[in-house]
Each structure stands twice: as C-alpha cells, then as structure tokens.
Amino acid sequence: MEKWKEALTTFIPKQQIFTELADRYSYSFDGSFGEFLPDAVVQVKTKGEVIHLLKVANRYRVPVTPRGQGTCLSGGPLPVKGGIVLDMSQWPATIEVIPDDLIAVVSPSVLTAEINKAAEEHGLMYPPDPSSAHVSTIGGNLAENSGGPRGLKYGVTKDYVIGLELVTPEGEVINTGGRTIKNVTGYDLTKIIVGSEGTLGVITRATLKLVPKPLAVQTLMAVFNDVEQAGKAISKTLTSGIVPSKMEFMDQACTIAVENYKPSGLPVDAAAVLIIELDGHPSAIQEEAEAIEHIMVELGAVNIKVPKDEEEAANIWHARKQVSPAIAKIKPTKVSEDATVPRSKIPAMIERLEEIKEKYQVELVVFGHIGDGNLHPNILCDKRDNEEMERVELAVGEIFQAAIDLGGTLSGEHGIGTMKAPFMEQELGEVGLEMTKRMKDSWDPNGIMNPNKIFPEKGQKLVLRNE
Amino acid sequence: MSNIQELQRKLNYDKTFDCVQCGYCLPACPTYETMEKETHSPRGRINMVKMVAEGKADLEDLQEPIDKCLGCMACTTVCPTGVEYGAILEGAKETLEDNQQKSKPQQKAEDFLFGTFFPSSSWMNRLGNAAWLYQATGLQKAAQALKLTTVAPLHLDKFEKVLPKQPSPNERKNRPQRVFPDGPSTAKVAFFTGCVMDSTFYRINEQTIELLRLAGAEVILPEAQTCCGALHAHSGKTKKSRELAMENIKAFEQEDVDFIVNNAGGCGARLVEYDHLFESGSDWHARAKAFTNKVKDISEVLVELDGLEFTKSVNRVITYQPSCHMTNVQKVVAPPRQLMDQVPGLQLKELNNPDFCCGSAGIYNIVNYEDSMDILDRKMEDVTTVQPEAIVTTNPGCLLQMKIGIEREKAGKHMEAVHLVELLMEAAPTSKEKTTSIKR
Ligand SMILES: Cc1cc2nc3c(=O)[nH]c(=O)nc-3n(C[C@H](O)[C@H](O)[C@H](O)COP(=O)(O)OP(=O)(O)OC[C@H]3O[C@@H](n4cnc5c(N)ncnc54)[C@H](O)[C@@H]3O)c2cc1C
Numbered sequence A: 001m002e003k004w005k006e007a008l009t010t011f012i013p014k015q016q017i018f019t020e021l022a023d024r025y026s027y028s029f030d031g032s033f034g035e036f037l038p039d040a041v042v043q044v045k046t047k048g049e050v051i052h053l054l055k056v057a058n059r060y061r062v063p064v065t066p067r068g069q070g071t072c073l074s075g076g077p078l079p080v081k082g083g084i085v086l087d088m089s090q091w092p093a094t095i096e097v098i099p100d101d102l103i104a105v106v107s108p109s110v111l112t113a114e115i116n117k118a119a120e121e122h123g124l125m126y127p128p129d130p131s132s133a134h135v136s137t138i139g140g141n142l143a144e145n146s147g148g149p150r151g152l153k154y155g156v157t158k159d160y161v162i163g164l165e166l167v168t169p170e171g172e173v174i175n176t177g178g179r180t181i182k183n184v185t186g187y188d189l190t191k192i193i194v195g196s197e198g199t200l201g202v203i204t205r206a207t208l209k210l211v212p213k214p215l216a217v218q219t220l221m222a223v224f225n226d227v228e229q230a231g232k233a234i235s236k237t238l239t240s241g242i243v244p245s246k247m248e249f250m251d252q253a254c255t256i257a258v259e260n261y262k263p264s265g266l267p268v269d270a271a272a273v274l275i276i277e278l279d280g281h282p283s284a285i286q287e288e289a290e291a292i293e294h295i296m297v298e299l300g301a302v303n304i305k306v307p308k309d310e311e312e313a314a315n316i317w318h319a320r321k322q323v324s325p326a327i328a329k330i331k332p333t334k335v336s337e338d339a340t341v342p343r344s345k346i347p348a349m350i351e352r353l354e355e356i357k358e359k360y361q362v363e364l365v366v367f368g369h370i371g372d373g374n375l376h377p378n379i380l381c382d383k384r385d386n387e388e389m390e391r392v393e394l395a396v397g398e399i400f401q402a403a404i405d406l407g408g409t410l411s412g413e414h415g416i417g418t419m420k421a422p423f424m425e426q427e428l429g430e431v432g433l434e435m436t437k438r439m440k441d442s443w444d445p446n447g448i449m450n451p452n453k454i455f456p457e458k459g460q461k462l463v464l465r466n467e
Numbered sequence B: 001m002s003n004i005q006e007l008q009r010k011l012n013y014d015k016t017f018d019c020v021q022c023g024y025c026l027p028a029c030p031t032y033e034t035m036e037k038e039t040h041s042p043r044g045r046i047n048m049v050k051m052v053a054e055g056k057a058d059l060e061d062l063q064e065p066i067d068k069c070l071g072c073m074a075c076t077t078v079c080p081t082g083v084e085y086g087a088i089l090e091g092a093k094e095t096l097e098d099n100q101q102k103s104k105p106q107q108k109a110e111d112f113l114f115g116t117f118f119p120s121s122s123w124m125n126r127l128g129n130a131a132w133l134y135q136a137t138g139l140q141k142a143a144q145a146l147k148l149t150t151v152a153p154l155h156l157d158k159f160e161k162v163l164p165k166q167p168s169p170n171e172r173k174n175r176p177q178r179v180f181p182d183g184p185s186t187a188k189v190a191f192f193t194g195c196v197m198d199s200t201f202y203r204i205n206e207q208t209i210e211l212l213r214l215a216g217a218e219v220i221l222p223e224a225q226t227c228c229g230a231l232h233a234h235s236g237k238t239k240k241s242r243e244l245a246m247e248n249i250k251a252f253e254q255e256d257v258d259f260i261v262n263n264a265g266g267c268g269a270r271l272v273e274y275d276h277l278f279e280s281g282s283d284w285h286a287r288a289k290a291f292t293n294k295v296k297d298i299s300e301v302l303v304e305l306d307g308l309e310f311t312k313s314v315n316r317v318i319t320y321q322p323s324c325h326m327t328n329v330q331k332v333v334a335p336p337r338q339l340m341d342q343v344p345g346l347q348l349k350e351l352n353n354p355d356f357c358c359g360s361a362g363i364y365n366i367v368n369y370e371d372s373m374d375i376l377d378r379k380m381e382d383v384t385t386v387q388p389e390a391i392v393t394t395n396p397g398c399l400l401q402m403k404i405g406i407e408r409e410k411a412g413k414h415m416e417a418v419h420l421v422e423l424l425m426e427a428a429p430t431s432k433e434k435t436t437s438i439k440r
C-alpha cells in the first residue's frame, strides 16, 4: 500500500476508505462529461477526518477532489489528476433553524431542498432553488454558487451565506463571517469561498440566511409568436416596478419536445412561451398579475393563461420541468450551457444562438431563467459520433464568445470546472485570471485542492469527445 | 461479431447512454441509503455496466454491485430520462450468470434454491406443491448436510417462524377450477395463482377467488399455468424465464377472459412485461401482448368491477407497504388505497416513505440476508413512527418480510402483517346490487 493510504488509516476508519476498482469507478464521474479514475475514495464524517486527510495529502502531495452528490454540470468533482475523491455525501446531515435570527446552520451534506423544508416549518424560506435541490448537497451548492428560477427576485446561493467553516488545503480550520446580516470586518472571505468549486478548501459547516415565506404565489403563462416581442415584454415587466419571483422561457423546439414526451397542453405553434410566478401578499400579487397581463397583451402576447387553482398552476410548472428530460429524447447526449447576458441583450443572444445553430448544423434548443438573463442553450447530440461532437465543441465555443461579446458571462449557475476553463481568459482577461490564480496559489501552496479546475492548462481546449 | 461487441450487446450497452448521470435516482435507492456508497446506487451500477462493456473493468467487478441490487425499480420511477434500468439489470445478471461470475456463497445458495424448490414443470401441480418455504425450513437440515450453510448461511429458521398454518392436502385437492357468482356474471377472469402465493399463502388465494366471485366475476383457474418466471429473471436465468412465460401465455389463451388477475405484486410485474421477452413483430410477441393487455392486479379488478359492499367495520389503524413491483413496474398505486378507503372504520396512516423497498425483493432476503435486514430495519423505523395495528401489503414476499420485521421489533403482540385481500375479507364483503355489466 502506498504510504499516504497507510497514513490515512491512522485516523480515518478503514471502512470509509475505498480502493477497489468498482468503487473508484463509481466516483469517477459527475453530471457532465468525462470520467477520471481516482486512486482512492474517502468518505469523511467529521471535521477531524478532513483535517487529517488534508494534512496527509499535503505531506504526500496527493490531489484531493471534494464531491457532494456528483450532480455538477461542469466537471467540478472529477478527479482529473487522480488522487483522492473526498466524498462528503455521507457526513451526518444536520439542520438547525434559529427562527429568531432568521438563520439556519447546516452540515455540508444536507440536501438543499431539506433546508427549505426545515425553514418552512417555521414559516420561513431558503430561496435558492436549483432544479437539482432535492439531490444536490448544500456543500456542492456553495462551491458552485448555484441558483435557480427564484434567482430573479431573491438572488443565488452567495446571497444567503453569512458564515462558513472551512478546512483549508493545508488542514487548518477557519471560520468566516458570522451570524449577523451586516458584517464588514476585513476581506469577505465567505464570498471568495462560495463559488470556488472546491479549489480553496473543504466546507464543513455553513450559516445561511432565511427569509419569511411569501403568503401567496400566482402563476401566469404568456404565449408569443415572436421571440423578440417576448424579449421586449420581459424588459417592460422588469422596469414596471414589479419583480416576479420567477420568469421562465422556452422556445418552440422545447415546447414541441415536451408535447412529444408528455403532452402538457403547451402551444406547439408558438415561437416562445413565458411562465411567470409572482409571490407576496395575496392582494398585491393580484394587482401585479393584472398589470403583467396588460403588459404582455400590449406587447403582442397572443394568449395568456392564468391558472384558476393550485393544480392548474402545478401543471404549468410540471410542463416546464419536463423540458430537460423531453429534449434529452431528441438525441442521447445533452450539452447543457448556462451562458448569461444582461437582460436587455436577451433578444440579441437568442439571435446569435439561432446563427450558431445554422452555422454548425447542431440541434440547439433554448430555454431558461430569462428574467435574469440566464439562458440554457442546450445542444442535443450523440457522444459516440465524433464528427458531430467536433461541431458541437465549436458551437459551444461560439456560444461563450457570444455571451462575452454581449457583456455577459460564461456561467450563470453551473460553474467553470474543467469544461469552461479554456474560456476563462476570454472573460477575465490575462491579468484578471492571473490575480485569481495568485489567490489560489497562496491558499493552496502545494496545489492539491481540486487541481485543473477553473484554471486552464496551457493550450487546454474544450473536449466533448471520448479520447 | 467480436467478443467486445457481443458483450456490449448482452449488457445493453446502448441503453446505458440514456443515463445522464444526474443523480436524481440516488435518494430513491434503498441500497444507496443503507450501503452508503455510489457503487450500490443506480447511477453507479449503470456506470459499472458501461465500464465493463467498454473493457475498462472486468465482469468480476460488476458482480457485487449487481448482486446487491434489490431490483425494486424505485430508480426507474424517479428517473427523468426514462433509463431502462430493468433491462440493464437483467442483461447484467444474465451475463454474470452465463460467466458464472456470482460470488460463491450466492451462487451456491441460488443453485440450491432453484434446484430444489423452484418450478420444474410439476411444481404448479396443485396436488404436489408443498410450500417451498416449508420445504425450505425442513431442508435447512438438508442444506446443512450438504455443507451449504457453512458457505451460505441461509437463515431459514427466521422464515419458519412467520409462516402461516397450511391447509390439508385434501383441501387443496378439492379446489374447484371454476366458480360462478351468485347473480349474473359481469366479467370472466382467469386467476394466476402464483407459486409462492399458492403454496405458502394458499388461504389468501382462496379469499382472492371469493372476492372476485362476490364482485360478480366468473373465475377460472387455468390448469396448465406455471411460475411467472420473475425469480428466474432476477437471477439471470433468462432462458428459463422465457420458457415459463410461453407456458403461461399458452395456458391463458385456452379461454377468452376479460382479465388475467393476480394478487402478487412481484408476479404481476413480470406478467405485464412478458412482451419484452420476445422480438417485436414476432408471433410470440403478439401473443404476449394479448396476454399482457389483460393482466391486472386484484385491486385494479375489484375497483373496476365495483361490485363489493363492505358490511363490517374494521376499527383499526393500519399502514400500507406497497409492493415495489406494483408501484414501479405495474404502476398500480391508487387502487389498493381506494379499496381500503371503502372499508368502514378503517384508518389508513401512510408511511413517511412508503416507496422505500422492504428488502424482501424475491429471494434477496435469503441470499443477501444481512443486507436485506438492514433495509428492513429502516422500514420498521418508519413503521414504528406510524404505530399501526396492521401493515397491509400486496405481495407474498413483502408479507413475509413484514412479518419478519414485526418479529425483529418484538411487536407481535400489537401488530400484524396482512395481505390486502385478508383485510378486505375481514370487512365482510357482499355483492353490491348492480345493473351495469362489463361489455364482453
Ligand atoms: C438535472 C440537473 C439540474 C441542475 N439544475 C441546476 C440549477 O438549476 N441550478 C444550478 O445552479 N445548478 C444546477 N445543476 C448543477 C448541480 O446540481 C449543482 O452544481 C450542485 O450545486 C452540485 O451539488 P453536488 O452536491 O452534486 O456537488 P458535486 O457535483 O459533487 O460537486 C460540485 C463542486 O462542489 C465541490 N464541493 C462539493 N462539496 C464540497 C464541500 N463540502 N467543500 C468544498 N467543495 C465542495 C466539488 O469539488 C465540485 O467542484 C443541475 C444538475 C443536474 C444534474
């Protein structure tokens, strides 16, 4: 046995260390592309175990890649350089809601949806709602700074973290932030750690902000024959003094896919469908709903559906949820991007996507959280077809370029990981990237924490092909 | 065809690409919950099949993950992309079986069980079918003599304790092959007796026939029927499983019926998928399709016939442990609850996590006893929070397992496990006056 493996067993129970091939392969992938075989998988359940592991890893220079539930869409938990996959998912899940302070203190393995559930018992809400909330861990959400539809009104994970406990790559423990909403003491280390994708240490506890749960919600669906009109209606709504909690978009290819997959009564002949949710006081949202209806009609909506009861509303959201699996039926491989642009540039971005689709002859469909400019262009392809994947790689590169050209960003919620690393310099600039790298190097002098993520290797390119 | 291509075909390699590795199935998988690693999750298992098919790992590496899968299919119900896990699992089992890659204890235990108890053609001969579990308990000794228990502890004594009293051979012999309702018949149904049901839970089968009769159905018991083949398929004995399917299809073609009724969730799940066993477009496929179109669980048929009236209050608090195969394969979820709802006085308290497997899973609880008990203990924790006087199930395996669970919790004084059919009989059902009849 290698020395480092032996050193691990002096503190970590043997049954938490896996070295069999089947186990190693079972932690070699995530929700994105590629598979990388780790040398060992170690499940940690206490802070002490993390400290020990990181000290050993530093001594022997073994790469360590934290992993929550492996649902990442950008390659974050892939052990690209081998070494140890640090499985956080079996850490005992604890959620402590402190209603008087409107906060919750949680362990890293807690599934995000459980936090919201616990908050609701106190009439509170944890707003970040990635669609994977029922399977992904809060540790993963923090590391990726995940967000969901409610991001439009409530923001994303980073807006709800006020304190973190982190084991640094060298095995020291730091506590950042605290339990107060206001805190301007020193650098905001909390925000540096959030979104760091496991490259700056291991999050072992988080203090999260909660908000009062809105009294009521109201859904609306608006149908447009023209994408540009839909774009204008969105801008008009957002500048009218109303902030919907969600504003979702799907293009025609998506509605057709859903209707083919699980018929849900979506208009398949329309160019664009908007699904809007308002939340707040019942009388307030009723007025807002009327105002939005007005705006939509004024700007050319050909049909508006206001569900009469919860069931009808649930049906509309169910249809929205079917988009992802439905488009996966078009072709087996789904390359799901999350390029985000300033809201005023949404119509321009959609136009660029249309051009890219034509140019590379790829099956490209668009849906997403349009209210905050976070689109999900998805390319449906077949991993086994190398020629096609080559075109997809080029198309993806151009999608990123388009987003940056329009003043947007590579990723609104899925993170950089391995997949988008080659495009980092395009967005941050040479110096921007260099400054980030210096920060990383000073946190992690031996470069053991989740190597090859965020920062590209020289000449690294996006590769979606096997071999 | 090259070896690797042949392997890929057998392992349903193509189907593994439907898995986008989203992890949505993780929270639903009982073995991921109790064994606490991705290797024993649906996503991990599918990935291992892929790795083996790509030559990156050996069949040997696949053996444990596949052996430890319950086959409960909870993963397929939650999977957003419709991965055909059932087909992937069966492909893997068959490949492992063909390559004799099973772990030694498991292999021996299975050989023993299949060689000794499971259907030869004489198995379903209604006169000859002494309960396999009775035999099993008796054969605990035989097993010992064969030195099997030293390789594979079968824990058969645990099962012996919870078995119901058996009817006399005479009673079995005199069972009529056809019964008629007292009034006009509203439907004609064929009853699939099931091997474990008919041997171990003979009385529940009797009650099932009576319920159907009271509900207005003419009930026939096709003589040539045999085991559904589920347990064979789950153990990778695909060929035998297909043979059994063909025998059954033939047996149930003899007479034109409205429904082919069963009362065992696991068997029903096999029966409704008979068409998957034959190539699309073939004659057998068409025959299988005609068969599967008629297959229904007893609860569905009773709801559809709507011919029962329950005359006695059953003042009990109960909980319901749905059979995984009924929920996830047959997709029968509402009918049992609808029926329980009709019983006066009955209070159904749902479990927190009813769709979590009980760990019975065919012969899983025999060949993987310890793992099965870990899963059962989770289930019983859930049951304990509900505090029911009875646990209602719809499958013989689950029924036995819940009985074992009650035994383990030492809760036998105030809790019992019953089949839905038994519960319905307790409510003194009578025929409803009816005017409409099913169009034949
Ligand atoms: C179907 C599907 C839908 C999705 N929808 C959304 C969405 O709507 N919005 C969105 O933002 N994302 C979405 N995602 C992406 C993904 O779910 C999120 O990125 C999620 O936060 C990952 O959590 P995880 O527990 O699976 O972490 P993993 O995927 O295991 O890891 C993610 C990253 O976090 C790091 N990490 C994990 N735990 C820790 C820790 N304790 N300390 C330090 N680093 C850690 C890992 O190293 C890795 O870099 C979706 C994914 C899928 C498959």
Ligand code: SF4
Residues within 6 Å of the ligand: B018, B019, B020, B021, B022, B023, B024, B025, B026, B042, B043, B046, B075, B078, B079, B080, B081, B082, B083
């Ligand atoms: S839910 Fe389906 S697609 Fe997702 S990981 Fe599980 S099997 Fe694969």
Ligand code: SF4
Residues within 6 Å of the ligand: B028, B029, B030, B031, B032, B040, B041, B042, B045, B068, B069, B070, B071, B072, B073, B074, B075, B076, B085
């Ligand atoms: S069939 Fe059941 S045990 Fe097997 S992988 Fe699916 S959920 Fe898990």
